[in-house]
Amino acid sequence: MLTQDLLSRLPKVDLHLHLDGSVKPETILELALNQGLELPVYDKDELIPHMRVNEECGSLTEYLSKFDFTTRFLQSAEALERVAYEVLEQSAEHNCKYVEVRFAPQLHRHQGLTVEETIHHVVEGLKRGGRQFGVRAGVIAICMRNHDAASNLEVVRAAGKFVGKGVVAVDLAGDEASYPPEFFREVFAESRRLGIPVTIHAGEAAGAGNVYEAVANLGAVRIGHGVRLKENASILAMVKDRRIPLEMCPISNIQTKAVPGWEAYPIREYLEQGLLVTINTDNPSVSGTNITKEYSVLADRFGFTTPELVKLIMNGVEAAFLEESDKLLLKREMENELSSLGLLN
Ligand SMILES: O=c1[nH]cnc2c1ncn2[C@@H]1O[C@H](CO)[C@@H](O)[C@H]1O
Numbered sequence: 001m002l003t004q005d006l007l008s009r010l011p012k013v014d015l016h017l018h019l020d021g022s023v024k025p026e027t028i029l030e031l032a033l034n035q036g037l038e039l040p041v042y043d044k045d046e047l048i049p050h051m052r053v054n055e056e057c058g059s060l061t062e063y064l065s066k067f068d069f070t071t072r073f074l075q076s077a078e079a080l081e082r083v084a085y086e087v088l089e090q091s092a093e094h095n096c097k098y099v100e101v102r103f104a105p106q107l108h109r110h111q112g113l114t115v116e117e118t119i120h121h122v123v124e125g126l127k128r129g130g131r132q133f134g135v136r137a138g139v140i141a142i143c144m145r146n147h148d149a150a151s152n153l154e155v156v157r158a159a160g161k162f163v164g165k166g167v168v169a170v171d172l173a174g175d176e177a178s179y180p181p182e183f184f185r186e187v188f189a190e191s192r193r194l195g196i197p198v199t200i201h202a203g204e205a206a207g208a209g210n211v212y213e214a215v216a217n218l219g220a221v222r223i224g225h226g227v228r229l230k231e232n233a234s235i236l237a238m239v240k241d242r243r244i245p246l247e248m249c250p251i252s253n254i255q256t257k258a259v260p261g262w263e264a265y266p267i268r269e270y271l272e273q274g275l276l277v278t279i280n281t282d283n284p285s286v287s288g289t290n291i292t293k294e295y296s297v298l299a300d301r302f303g304f305t306t307p308e309l310v311k312l313i314m315n316g317v318e319a320a321f322l323e324e325s326d327k328l329l330l331k332r333e334m335e336n337e338l339s340s341l342g343l344l345n
């Protein structure tokens with residue numbers, strides 16, 4: 001029953017996808033050419049090792065080193081619009097109906113764009129892609145752990161201006177092991193003042209205590225990854241009681257060594273314990289993944305049945321940063337497709 005074909009036809013959502021981790025090598029080739037920038041190689045297959053982690057990736061910091069290569073080419077309005085548009089093209093290929101695309105505005109300012117301009121161009125690219133490919137999308141503006149409070153506050157305030165106009169939340173990403181969430185209380189107090197929903201990368205490269213800090217003190221209503229939540233039963237219980245969704249990204253989580261290997265990946269236990277687990281890609285080009293592949297790996301590694309995969313997908317709909325009425329529309333659309341595939345009774 002669980003053929004690749006069926007998995008790719010399942011309607012899906014992706015709530016955790018980084019724009020700069022989702023650029024096609026052929027697009028890098030064209031962007032470099034258009035912008036007169038040098039590349040180490042000029043063949044799309046030979047570019048892949050520069051953009052993608054390999055089997056030997058040992059940590060999140062090693063994983064993050066891949067991003068410097070790509071962001072060089074994402075410094076103009078045209079480049080940002082184009083890659084945002086192409087994310088939705090790739091999403092549509094996997095029947096992804098709704099995508100939350102996240103990016104860090106401060107990483108795209110080397111040629112003078114303002115924070116607001118970067119957000120504007122990503123929103124525009126997504127609008128155009130959304131119309132073209134029939135995929136709904138929202139933007140999550142990322143604060144970076146290695147940036148100072150002033151830079152991150154600037155991102156939060158700019159994001160606030162786009163709430164209801166394309167931005168759905170703010171996030172904190174980067175090197176979790178070196179910069180714990182408590183450093184960012186002031187930054188996320190501002191997002192709470194402005195009424196912007198918060199999701200925080202936590203429990204990926206450090207322990208469950210960071211998940212507690214993100215929820216209790218930064219106001220996170222979702223958690224990026226949360227793989228290491230299993231290390232603390234009482235924090236896990238808090239996440240469950242508050243119905244905080246986890247944006248898990250299985251292939252990335254294995255590559256960054258959030259756990260030593262698949263046998264230690266806690267997805268089945270989280271589901272059995274009643275956590276709101278969602279499945280996402282994180283960085284299709286850095287991780288060499290796509291949303292179909294994520295579900296396919298889960299089916300292979302954990303023996304998930306079709307109803308279990310459907311449950312994971314619908315958890316994603318539940319967790320989406322959408323107004324209730326839009327969420328209901330998305331849910332209906334998904335249910336209609338699932339029932340025409342014979343998967344809802
Ligand atoms: O899994 C992750 N954990 C933490 N930070 C990440 C992850 N994936 C990407 N980024 C960071 O977010 C920035 C903006 O998109 C990327 O440039 C990368 O540094």
Ligand SMILES: [Zn+2]
Pocket residue numbers: 016018173201224282
């Ligand atoms: Zn991420």
